[in-house]
Amino acid sequence: MLRPPVLNWASLWKRSVVLTHCPSKSVMACELHAKRLEGVDKNIWVEFTQLAAEYKVVNLGQGFPDFSPPSFIREAFCNALNGGASMHQYTRAFGHPPLVKILAKFFGRIVGREIDPMEDILVTVGAYQALFCTFQALINEGDEVIIVEPFFDCYQPMVMMGRGTPVYIPLKPRKSTGPGLSSADWVLCSEELASKISPRTKAIVINTPNNPLGKVFQRDELQMIADLCIKHDIICISDEVYEWLTYDGEKHIKIASLPGMWERTVTIGSAGKTFSATGWKVGWAMGPGHIMKHLKTVHQNSVYHTATAAQEAVAMGFQKEYDTFGTEESYFKQLPAMLHAKRLRLAECLRSVGLEPIMPQGGYFMITDISGLKVDLNDPSTKGEPYDFRIVKWLIKEKGLATIPVSGFYSQEHSGDFQKYIRFCFVKEDSTLKAAEDILKQWRIKQIWL
Amino acid sequence: MNITHMLRSCRSVRCLLETNPTRKFCSTQFNMTSAKHKNARRIEGLDKNVWVAFTSVAADPSIVNLGQGFPDIPPPSYVKEGLAQAVMVDRLNQYTRGFGHPTLVKALSQVYGKVNGRQINPLTEILVTVGAYGSLFSTMQGLVEEGDEVIIIEPFYDCYVPMVRMAGAKPVLIPLRLKSGKKSGITSADWVLDQDELARKFNSKTKAIIINTPNNPIGKVFTRTELQAIADLCIKHDTLCFSDEVYEWLIYRGHKHVKIATLPGMWDRTITIGSAGKTFSVTGWKLGWSIGPEHLVKHLQTVMQNTLYTCPTPLQEAVGQGLLRDYELMGKPECYFSSLAEELQSKRDRMATILTQAGMNPVVPEGGYFMLADVSALNQDVSHMTEDEPYDYKFIKWMIKEKQICPFQKLAAIPVTAFCGEESIKHFEKYIRLCFIKQDSTLDAAETILKNWSRA
Numbered sequence: 001m002l003r004p005p006v007l008n009w010a011s012l013w014k015r016s017v018v019l020t021h022c023p024s025k026s027v028m029a030c031e032l033h034a035k036r037l038e039g040v041d042k043n044i045w046v047e048f049t050q051l052a053a054e055y056k057v058v059n060l061g062q063g064f065p066d067f068s069p070p071s072f073i074r075e076a077f078c079n080a081l082n083g084g085a086s087m088h089q090y091t092r093a094f095g096h097p098p099l100v101k102i103l104a105k106f107f108g109r110i111v112g113r114e115i116d117p118m119e120d121i122l123v124t125v126g127a128y129q130a131l132f133c134t135f136q137a138l139i140n141e142g143d144e145v146i147i148v149e150p151f152f153d154c155y156q157p158m159v160m161m162g163r164g165t166p167v168y169i170p171l172k173p174r175k176s177t178g179p180g181l182s183s184a185d186w187v188l189c190s191e192e193l194a195s196k197i198s199p200r201t202k203a204i205v206i207n208t209p210n211n212p213l214g215k216v217f218q219r220d221e222l223q224m225i226a227d228l229c230i231k232h233d234i235i236c237i238s239d240e241v242y243e244w245l246t247y248d249g250e251k252h253i254k255i256a257s258l259p260g261m262w263e264r265t266v267t268i269g270s271a272g273k274t275f276s277a278t279g280w281k282v283g284w285a286m287g288p289g290h291i292m293k294h295l296k297t298v299h300q301n302s303v304y305h306t307a308t309a310a311q312e313a314v315a316m317g318f319q320k321e322y323d324t325f326g327t328e329e330s331y332f333k334q335l336p337a338m339l340h341a342k343r344l345r346l347a348e349c350l351r352s353v354g355l356e357p358i359m360p361q362g363g364y365f366m367i368t369d370i371s372g373l374k375v376d377l378n379d380p381s382t383k384g385e386p387y388d389f390r391i392v393k394w395l396i397k398e399k400g401l402a403t404i405p406v407s408g409f410y411s412q413e414h415s416g417d418f419q420k421y422i423r424f425c426f427v428k429e430d431s432t433l434k435a436a437e438d439i440l441k442q443w444r445i446k447q448i449w450l
Numbered sequence: 451m452n453i454t455h456m457l458r459s460c461r462s463v464r465c466l467l468e469t470n471p472t473r474k475f476c477s478t479q480f481n482m483t484s485a486k487h488k489n490a491r492r493i494e495g496l497d498k499n500v501w502v503a504f505t506s507v508a509a510d511p512s513i514v515n516l517g518q519g520f521p522d523i524p525p526p527s528y529v530k531e532g533l534a535q536a537v538m539v540d541r542l543n544q545y546t547r548g549f550g551h552p553t554l555v556k557a558l559s560q561v562y563g564k565v566n567g568r569q570i571n572p573l574t575e576i577l578v579t580v581g582a583y584g585s586l587f588s589t590m591q592g593l594v595e596e597g598d599e600v601i602i603i604e605p606f607y608d609c610y611v612p613m614v615r616m617a618g619a620k621p622v623l624i625p626l627r628l629k630s631g632k633k634s635g636i637t638s639a640d641w642v643l644d645q646d647e648l649a650r651k652f653n654s655k656t657k658a659i660i661i662n663t664p665n666n667p668i669g670k671v672f673t674r675t676e677l678q679a680i681a682d683l684c685i686k687h688d689t690l691c692f693s694d695e696v697y698e699w700l701i702y703r704g705h706k707h708v709k710i711a712t713l714p715g716m717w718d719r720t721i722t723i724g725s726a727g728k729t730f731s732v733t734g735w736k737l738g739w740s741i742g743p744e745h746l747v748k749h750l751q752t753v754m755q756n757t758l759y760t761c762p763t764p765l766q767e768a769v770g771q772g773l774l775r776d777y778e779l780m781g782k783p784e785c786y787f788s789s790l791a792e793e794l795q796s797k798r799d800r801m802a803t804i805l806t807q808a809g810m811n812p813v814v815p816e817g818g819y820f821m822l823a824d825v826s827a828l829n830q831d832v833s834h835m836t837e838d839e840p841y842d843y844k845f846i847k848w849m850i851k852e853k854q855i856c857p858f859q860k861l862a863a864i865p866v867t868a869f870c871g872e873e874s875i876k877h878f879e880k881y882i883r884l885c886f887i888k889q890d891s892t893l894d895a896a897e898t899i900l901k902n903w904s905r906a
Contacts, residue, residue, distance in 0.1 A: 032690070033749040034595045034617065041748075043755040046548055053547075064544040077537045077764075081530055088530070089520040089734040093501065125580050129758040140490050157756045162490070202486055233484050264487070279544045279763030293497065294489040300499040301612045302587040303580040307762055308734030309533075 040157035044408040052402045058435040060424045061402035063364045067429050069277040070331050076316035080309040087309045093300050095123030096311035102318040103284060111257045119289035122296055125306040127241045127270040127283035132158055134237055134266050134285060137294035139164040143202035150409035152211045167196050168411040182359045183215040190224050203235040209242040212367050212409050212423040214360020216250045226258045241270035244332040246362040247340045263288050271314040280310045339427060346426040349437045353444040364427045367406050371420045387419040401439045496612045500868045514895045516884040517862040519820060520733040523889055526786055528775060529730045532768035546763040549751050550578030553770035561777050562741055566712055574744040577751050578761050582696045582725040582738035589692050589721050589740060590617045592749035598657035605869035605878060607666050622651050625874045637814045638670040645679055652683050658690035664697040667869055667883040668822055669815020671705045681713045696725035697818040699787040702795050705816040718743050726769040735765050794819060800893060801886040808900035819887040822866060826880040840867040840879040861899045
């Protein structure tokens, strides 16, 4: 029996399903959307945040912390607000000067090269907009873009909106069952990757640490990709939003730091993930000036810039991190240490209820094989949807636990193989993780007794 | 970056309208020869931007900057406090609803429901964007197709043309023209569209017309009759209307802002764009909104979910709270929507006097926070400024380079031909644009500089 939803104004919203382009342009009779929107109107976050809002849930779904950003960054924002009239007015379009300067300094030290703050950096409205600028700036109709699966879902519609053709290559588990499964076991086959390259291949998108899997690409894996990029003159788009979140001594490696790669890589980062403030929507793209200038053109013709005060606060945050880097006071050290324990706790809980989590080497998320679950899926509204979608919706409605279906991070051609996984976010207060544990343990007890 | 270089880059808009725009770029990086690193076709010729050039003028303390349009007066304290409070709430530092934070869309629905005299669904008829700029982009990307034509009224806010071009469509320009006969006491109401000329611009390829009321840079507030004429053409040709109304609250005495979406037959074909930055004097917050019928707004929402997903949460919360506060005060003098206009009325009048005394002919605006000044009466010879540019560009360079009475006494304005196409240069090149939403001390400094011009 379905739990009644907690109805609020949010539950009135419905999405249209399919857009078709109609030759007649009468506003009264027909759809008027531009063709570039065809096939990109559905969105997993819109769908599942809506659902999580309708039902009272313990939310391990969408990837955001439910604890506060560190106090130093919140203070930085308050200081910015009170920093004079200019903090509330327009700033430099490509990035507030204090922010681009400290980003250049900070990341220059990491990659071991001088980064020009004015030429090599673009500050964007979250990493999401950095991705959009990159695809719009570089992809023409007919270009192919290789996407490593599972992928953060927006890569696909963004390539499509840029009239490009996505070409997929899945990470595959070396071993399919057994204890001690880790994201490290999921790898690319280099021959398979090479076979995906054609004369039309413009770019490859990698995400390390990976969402949803948590894989941290090793140097030799990145070198394999780099070799192909150099050989075939491909641009590398490297989404590194979770760059500080690596566990068990794993090291995050920037593909742009490999020989021959700076000149052809756009590296994307996020203040939201870096400082646990996803709602501030400050991100950046970094790369050689001759590529960055094209992203800037898109940016100045689409948003102009992201909020000044938020950029000022992030600049102050990075200045502090620059000064304390590598020490115990560094948030970039404290946050992964805190999340390390939460990650272990969630994995333990999932195993104790008979599920098989894949231990992530990095990031915010853990995916779990749910094949062992016995669930009576009788919700007619989800009939025909992929199995993991149905399970996730059932868990929301029946158990009050929100997660995300993993097949949503795969192309249609490969998603069938991955409908047995769901994704949990463990970047949550201990009380939230406890509440999730209680739900799962209760459910397990019921299953045993049945 | 020096002024000369900046002003040279202001010719961007005219470049865009040529069939073979010359792309100039300046890069300090070695340009790899790989063809794969070239820009995508959709942004060909769109790399220059007049504001990119002018924001650095704002940072130069030796310039009294009446150029780029942002206040140097502080925003209302309750709006700043609202943001400080929002940042202290954990949940408000994380992602919110993609199409607009609940507090904000609910407040917008109340305010604009009242203004439009209709119920507006906060979830399906509103999209919150990164500034009105982001709304314009979402509108173009969502609704404008390759092969479409989009009518744009000159002078226009400069981003309209590159955004139409980026969507693969063709901008079709029509100028406002100064009514003949009047030589002094000119106001923005004296600049009008020729109705026959407007009607000829519509054809079967016309997807939309963009209007901006109050207009930037002239300050024209389109009357009901003028909007009705545009509406009649939209209905006759079944086109859309994108109405940029960011200055909607800045209306001076004796004038009324009319929303074209409220005219019969227009709600279903109009996207109306607004701005928190202009409403609350917080241009750096970069929040705006699109309001319209669900069957149009849903496409803007699709663009949003594929471009940046959501706008910053604490800022949206603060704007929502600010709107709710002022909603309760609507119609009263304490309402910021009207008190700001009242404050600017005297600044506007003062600016007009200063310009007249300096020998220029101001175009007194009915709305907005810009004023055009006709400089032809000064008869200033700028032929020695060697660039091949319209008169206004040379005049402004001359103002900044040569007309400084002493250090720290330079005045910056914006050349108006930055807001028009090639064919209309002759109508606008004797005008410069000045922004008057500035502290009294800034206006004092401008007055001193201009008085000294007259003496020199």
